[in-house]
Amino acid sequence: MRSGRVCAALVLAAGLVLAGCSGNTTAPTGSAVLGTASDINPHPRDDIQDGGNLRLATPEIPVNWNTLQIDGNDGDYADIIRFMMPRAYNTDAAGNLTVNHDYFTDVQLTGTNPQVVTYTINPKAVWSDGSPITWTDLAAEANALSGKDTRFLIALSNGFDRVAKVERGVDDRQAVITFDKPYADWRGQFAGNSMLYPKSVTADPDTFNKSLLNGLPLSSGPFQLQSIDRSGGLIVLNRNPKWWGDTPKLDTVTIRVLDRNAWTQAVQNKELDAALLSTVDDLQNLRGVPDVSIRNAPLNRWRYFAFNGAPGSILADAGLRVAISKAIDRRRIAETMQNGLVDKPEPLNSHVFLRGQHGYQDNSLGFDPDAAAKELDALGWVRQGNNRFKDGKKLVIRDVFYNDDTWVQIAKLIQQDLGKIGVELTIDTRPAQRFFTDVIQPGDFDVCQFSLSGDAFVFNSLPQIFGLYPNDLQVNYGRIGSPELNDLIDKTLSELDPEQAIALANQVDRKVFEEGHSLPLLQNEGNYGVRSELANYGSPGLASYDYTSIGFLK
Numbered sequence: 001m002r003s004g005r006v007c008a009a010l011v012l013a014a015g016l017v018l019a020g021c022s023g024n025t026t027a028p029t030g031s032a033v034l035g036t037a038s039d040i041n042p043h044p045r046d047d048i049q050d051g052g053n054l055r056l057a058t059p060e061i062p063v064n065w066n067t068l069q070i071d072g073n074d075g076d077y078a079d080i081i082r083f084m085m086p087r088a089y090n091t092d093a094a095g096n097l098t099v100n101h102d103y104f105t106d107v108q109l110t111g112t113n114p115q116v117v118t119y120t121i122n123p124k125a126v127w128s129d130g131s132p133i134t135w136t137d138l139a140a141e142a143n144a145l146s147g148k149d150t151r152f153l154i155a156l157s158n159g160f161d162r163v164a165k166v167e168r169g170v171d172d173r174q175a176v177i178t179f180d181k182p183y184a185d186w187r188g189q190f191a192g193n194s195m196l197y198p199k200s201v202t203a204d205p206d207t208f209n210k211s212l213l214n215g216l217p218l219s220s221g222p223f224q225l226q227s228i229d230r231s232g233g234l235i236v237l238n239r240n241p242k243w244w245g246d247t248p249k250l251d252t253v254t255i256r257v258l259d260r261n262a263w264t265q266a267v268q269n270k271e272l273d274a275a276l277l278s279t280v281d282d283l284q285n286l287r288g289v290p291d292v293s294i295r296n297a298p299l300n301r302w303r304y305f306a307f308n309g310a311p312g313s314i315l316a317d318a319g320l321r322v323a324i325s326k327a328i329d330r331r332r333i334a335e336t337m338q339n340g341l342v343d344k345p346e347p348l349n350s351h352v353f354l355r356g357q358h359g360y361q362d363n364s365l366g367f368d369p370d371a372a373a374k375e376l377d378a379l380g381w382v383r384q385g386n387n388r389f390k391d392g393k394k395l396v397i398r399d400v401f402y403n404d405d406t407w408v409q410i411a412k413l414i415q416q417d418l419g420k421i422g423v424e425l426t427i428d429t430r431p432a433q434r435f436f437t438d439v440i441q442p443g444d445f446d447v448c449q450f451s452l453s454g455d456a457f458v459f460n461s462l463p464q465i466f467g468l469y470p471n472d473l474q475v476n477y478g479r480i481g482s483p484e485l486n487d488l489i490d491k492t493l494s495e496l497d498p499e500q501a502i503a504l505a506n507q508v509d510r511k512v513f514e515e516g517h518s519l520p521l522l523q524n525e526g527n528y529g530v531r532s533e534l535a536n537y538g539s540p541g542l543a544s545y546d547y548t549s550i551g552f553l554k
Contacts, residue, residue, distance in 0.1 A: 534550075
């Protein structure tokens with residue numbers, strides 16, 4: 001990954017609501033593009049009070065605290081866990097990378113034929129029980145994510161399927177990773193959303209899948225998990241007494257389980273210190289509120305619409321999925337949902353790159369309801385009145401999503417579009433708790449809506465989302481793919497020339513549209529309501545947080 005290219009390793013964000021409702025009564029918050037801005041009220045540590053409690057919200061208590069495992073692969077979980085776990089790189093607002101020296105003194109590409117990467121671990125780095133972080137922790141995680149043992153229910157392979165071996169370097173504080181195939185995004189293997197876990201979690205399938213169901217007993221960050229109150233819906237983090245870096249300014253972080261539709265009101269009522277905003281109404285409600293500021297920087301998060309193409313499903317036919325996708329007016333969705341939130345609302349037209357990112361281009365099939373109707377006719381879905389039938393079966397599809405007002409508005413717009421070509425869409429809302437584990441992973445949907453978030457490593461998400469591999473679901477919940485698409489993904493991951501990799505990634509993107517895999521909808525405008533006295537926190541854009549410097553001004 002070269003500096004300036006952003007987004008990647010996709011993780012689910014069930015509770016994040018990224019678009020706004022219709023309206024034209026307030027000015028857009030800004031027109032900066034992704035990778036140009038960060039709005040966190042930056043201040044040096046000397047300006048920050050020692051102590052204090054940061055109050056945040058989440059839709060649910062994590063069902064698994066291992067973000068590498070399929071049940072733990074949720075953006076809301078990652079937002080909490082990043083306070084507590086190691087990552088190899090920090091990023092700035094432009095997506096530029098620097099080694100995270102709290103954990104690694106150096107990370108270097110030390111060979112190209114074969115590709116070799118050497119990680120030198122900070123000699124001060126320890127887990128929260130005082131035991132050292134060693135090369136064996138990296139080796140265990142690499143093995144778990146390699147895909148060699150399908151009992152590890154991984155959320156992503158992250159290039160470890162291309163690793164030949166992980167060896168001890170000059171001492172226990174150095175890991176040498178040798179690849180048997182080139183891997184373009186090698187910097188993202190213990191970075192971004194792919195955090196390093198201790199070998200006690202990753203060494204065998206049982207501990208990988210089940211040992212973190214009820215919390216995170218062993219961590220390695222400025223904060224650690226103090227308590228979980230499941231009945232009261234409260235998570236508390238406190239300072240890690242074994243932390244060797246700068247002392248955190250905050251004493252504690254309290255994360256409250258709260259329905260997404262109530263976050264803005266909670267900020268207004270001084271019950272939360274910061275929250276992601278979704279709608280024009282959110283902005284109106286918080287603008288002018290004493291001691292609350294609107295922070296804005298475009299985020300690498302976006303709304304996503306996925307088809308279920310598993311064998312036996314009503315949408316198993318790729319031609320049917322493509323026809324339906326052409327009937328959805330994504331521009332109307334953008335203009336309706338983001339009017340008043342961004343200067344020129346438009347849909348996201350790539351699965352791989354975000355607008356403002358080097359490599360972004362429109363690879364979509366376009367909005368063409370007339371073509372959609374003709375393709376449905378050709379497939380034998382004959383229109384009779386307001387509906388279509390084939391072999392006596394009516395074409396009805398269920399749209400399943402986390403119960404949120406904004407998602408409902410989007411579903412109704414899609415429902416209207418599909419109704420015009422005789423396709424009936426029913427809306428099936430579910431609670432946030434165990435939404436992915438119990439509903440989406442098993443494939444209990446015809447189409448579904450959720451949000452995706454990324455980090456600064458664009459290519460390692462390609463097999464995770466779009467690859468179709470036996471007994472390896474990762475995040476391809478619709479079970480859609482092909483050998484041709486797998487081959488394109490493989491070529492992209494193997495290409496070490498940045499421009500050639502971008503060209504191949506755009507071929508992947510076009511193929512994803514052509515297979516009717518999914519549709520990107522809206523890119524996040526990045527509005528947060530934040531307590532004005534809170535520093536070094538807000539809308540980070542592509543930048544990573546310094547969790548030791550977050551706090552309240554003196």
